[in-house]
Amino acid sequence: MGLTGHLTSLISDAHKDRLQRVAERTFEQHLNLAVTGLSGSGKTVFITALVHHLLQLDQDNSLPLLEAAAEKRLLGCRPIDAPGTRPFPFKGNLAALSASEPHWPRSTRDLSQIRLAIRYRRSTSIKRLLGEWGTVYLNIIDYPGEWLLDLPMLQQDFLSWSQQQTNLLQASPRVEAAAQWLKANRAIDWHAPANLAQLNQLGLEFRDLLQSFREPPHALSMLQPGHLLLSEASSPEQDLLLFPLTAEVSNETGTPEGSALAEMTRRYRSYCERWVRPFYTEHFSRFDRQIILTDCLKTLNQGEACFDDMQLALNTILSSFHYGKNSLFRRLFSPRIDRVLFAATKADHVTANQHANLDRFLELMVHDARKEMRFESVQTRCMALASVRSTQAAQARKDGQLLSCLKGYRKETGEPVALFPGEIPTELPRAEDWHQDRFRFIDFAPRALPRSGLKPEHHIRLDQALEYLTGDLFR
Ligand SMILES: Nc1nc2c(ncn2[C@@H]2O[C@H](COP(=O)(O)OP(=O)(O)OP(=O)(O)O)[C@@H](O)[C@H]2O)c(=O)[nH]1
Ligand SMILES: [Mg+2]
Known part of the structure; x- marks a missing residue:
């Protein structure tokens, strides 16, 4: 008999009940x-x-x-x-x-x-x-x-974050979709006194840009700042209107007080302290399983x-x-x-x-x-x-062979559909594997x-x- 067995045999039933409740x-x-x-x-x-x-x-x-x-x-x-x-x-x-x-x-x-x-x-x-x-x-x-995409921002400052974002924005498909916005961004005089109306406007446009990147045909994922992307307010608070500096700026002048650079550096810090860090301290650190x-x-x-x-x-x-x-x-x-x-x-x-x-x-x-x-x-x-x-298995015959198919209802129209959805590759696709129409998985309405x-x-x-x-x- 183990230790727990000895313990339980030594105590009366009433005590056992109470002990069990406490232990529970x-x-x-x-x-x-x-x-x-x-x-x-x-x-x-x-x-x-x-x-x-x-x-x-x-x-x-x-x-x-x-x-x-x-x-x-x-x-x-x-x-x-x-x-x-x-x-x-x-x-x-x-x-x-x-x-x-x-x-x-x-x-x-x-x-x-x-x-x-x-x-x-x-x-x-x-x-x-x-x-x-x-x-x-x-x-x-x-x-x-x-x-979670924002976590690395705690380790960066406004300029290093801007550099990383600029690298993303200068590559396809972002660079084409962001052409107008990039032009306006490069026109900012970062060392001149901050024009808040101009910065806020560019901030709103940056949010629109992020939201459009997320939708098809781009369907991009690596989008920061996450809280700006997800904000739906028509005029979000000013500190949320954060966007990267995409032009070369000289280090020699430093960060003049009251300049656009000072304002965005402040917003960057505020974003990290008010939105990024609290999520980790108040929530993430309490999660047990993910x-x-x-x-x-x-x-x-x-x-x-x-x-x-x-x-x-x-x-x-x-x-x-x-x-x-x-x-x-x-x-x-x-x-x-x-x-x-x-x-x-x-x-x-x-x-x-x-x-x-x-x-x-x-x-x-x-x-x-x-x-x-x-x-x-x-x-x-x-x-x-x-x-x-939301789908059911079905079979179809093609060229004398039985194919595994799916039946369901299209998400957009609700019309019934039966199709052969294709195969998932077992290797990561290489550049030459991406040709149009290789993969066409459709969305289904719920059953x-x-x-x-x-x-x-x-x-x-x-x-x-x-x-x-x-x-x-x-x-
Ligand atoms: N067929 C199928 N579609 C699913 C299933 N789960 C989610 N979907 C599809 O995915 C869409 C998004 O699902 P949600 O659960 O709203 O996704 P989410 O991660 O909560 O999205 P956000 O709230 O925008 O962050 C749904 O509208 C469905 O079209 C599933 O089990 N089967
Ligand atoms: Mg959801």
């Missing part, structure tokens, strides 16, 4: 699970679907690869208040996805949270001490991946520039997870994320025989950053998934999520993702 509270498990990804990667849909499946745990077994669910050790799940935080709009999102004419939820801009209490039966010997039943408090946080969602198919559709930019953005985002002793991060905050899942979303846009290729493709995209994280003992995994499976009677076929690998991110808590 002491050993209550709280987990902050952060969900991020660039705009449109599928964060809102992922959280809505995940919460919906969890809330139905006691009725449906729609998450068979979540070990505790398969072993029938999950008693139930309920939402609990998360005071002081912006609530994740679960009910509205579910209403959209389960309507008789279902539609995808609206795009979101800010951090929001939803908290769940999940009651489970313990499987390990610890249950002798703590009692058979335990509760996991799961706090799921939705926040824009664009915020899932990073990526729309790999979009990058394949849009071509080489979009793909390269996404890879750069992903690697920049991943610098937030390099906790090495001397990392910027370790010096500024004390992060505690120990497990990161990279997920390629919308796996229902390809046929089931392509899921392994999609896993592999994502692995290749984040290969270098991941190696570094492993070295720093953060566990990582790559996985393709679909939060709301209605039932309010009850959820089944494993309503998602792809949502349960495997959850097992990886939380499975150890339910032992």
Whole structure:
């Protein structure tokens, strides 16, 4: 008999009960699970679907690869208040996805949270001490991946950031789209007294530019400042109207007081202190586990520039997870994320025989950053998934051969479509591999999520993702 066994045999039942309650509270498990990804990667849909499946745990077994669910050790799940935080709009999102004419939820801009209490039966010997039943408090946080792109700004100053941005702006496709703005930017006399109206106007135009870069046909990802990109106010506050200096300026004159250069240097510092740093100290440093969602198919559709930019953005985002002793991060905050899942979303846009290729493709995209994280003992995994499976498998015969196809409804028009979506490459495409129309994955309208009677076929690998991110808590 182990130590816990001796202890429990020595105390009366009443004491045992009280001790178990105290121990349960002491050993209550709280987990902050952060969900991020660039705009449109599928964060809102992922959280809505995940919460919906969890809330139905006691009725449906729609998450068979979540070990505790398969072993029938999950008693139930309920939402609990998360005071002081912006609530994740679960009910509205579910209403959209389960309507008789279902539609995808609206795009979101800010951090929001939803908290769940999940009651489970313990499987390990610890249950002798703590009692058979335990509760996991799961706090799921939705926040824009664009915020993570800003982290390196804390290590730069206005001029070095400007240099880096100028390099991006001078390359195609940015340089063509930004021609007018670059001309106006070069006309600024950086050492003359700041003309605030001119700087603010250029700031607004820079935001428009960033927003247009994000949309097709560019579909770029490496866009800073993230908070300016995501701001929708018609007149954002002045310190948010930050843009790079793109001309050569001489160092000899320094930074005259009241000059345009002084004003933008001030805005840069203010941006870092008011928007970038607080996110890391108030939120990021409290996250325990992280899932990073990526729309790999979009990058394949849009071509080489979009793909390269996404890879750069992903690697920049991943610098937030390099906790090495001397990392910027370790010096500024004390992060505690120990497990990161990279997920390629919308796996229902390809046929089931392509899921392994999609896993592999994502692995290749984040290969270098991941190696570094492993070295720093953060566990990582790559996985393709679909939060709301919106297509069905079908077969078609072409030239005497059976082809795996998909059936669904087009996102834009709602019309039914059956197609052969094509294959995911298992190597990163080389320059010559990018020819028009090689990849044409289409977007689908959602297939209605039932309010009850959820089944494993309503998602792809949502349960495997959850097992990886939380499975150890339910032992
Ligand atoms: N077929 C399919 N499409 C999906 C799935 N998840 C997301 N999508 C598509 O991706 C779009 C964006 O999903 P969201 O969950 O709103 O993405 P987000 O990351 O929250 O985007 P922002 O709020 O703009 O940051 C949806 O409108 C759908 O078109 C999925 O599981 N299957
Ligand atoms: Mg969203």
